[in-house]
Amino acid sequence: MKKRQFIFLILMFVFVSDSKAEDDFHRQRQLMVKEIEETVRFTSEHTGKEALDPQILEALKKVPRHEFIPSSMQPFAYLNHPLPIGNDQTISQPYIVALMTELASINRDSIVLEVGTGSGYQAAVLAELVKHVYSIEIVEELGERASETLQRLGYHNTTVRIGDGYHGWLEHAPYDAILVTAAPEIIPQELIEQLKPGGKIVIPVGKQSATQSLQVLEKDAQGAIFKRDILPVVFVPLTRTQ
């Protein structure tokens, strides 16, 4: 066989096995979404949600979760589980990502703040659904990797900043929705101030020694605040440098 033919065959092999892996991931992703839908039905008594918005389901079917995790974890990318992403942090359980997205009541015009970029997966799901996502991550290595992944996958309506998001991100406030993906002991006042009237904060609240409570805080048009406990959850702590 000539050298050129040999190289051609190798390239074909790489291409075919790559697209087979992508097909497998695609199939696994559809199954993951089915499982999320079942969990949503199963927990509806607590969440008040029988089903997810079809647009959220579409976003979950689209975002390649395997691109947001270390390659050693990729075989598990589409299990409905949190997974380690390095630096002692985790990518959230897909059901929780879906539920938090649903509870935020976002639309195509929304400007959203996420505190705790982690892998960037939640930011990508939001980016499929809203106008712009501002996301802040305290661990530099994670923030940089997430930002690179989001840009590589074409999520140009996301902006990731490295920094402490405990007090929010004033520069782009007010936000239509704020999702916090790490748990403080109480909801920081600045986050409430950076929320638009009519907006929602979705946030796990509580001490690390126990499970936390996923809460939805709503600010009505007059600025009055209403809080609801949704589900017990386990999140890493929202650290605080000041």
Ligand code: SAH
């Ligand atoms: N949303 C992420 C999962 C986040 S895990 C995803 O989709 O993968 C929680 C993240 O919050 C961790 O990466 C942690 O480093 C980050 N974090 C904790 N405290 C923070 C703070 N004060 N400001 C910004 N990020 C914080």
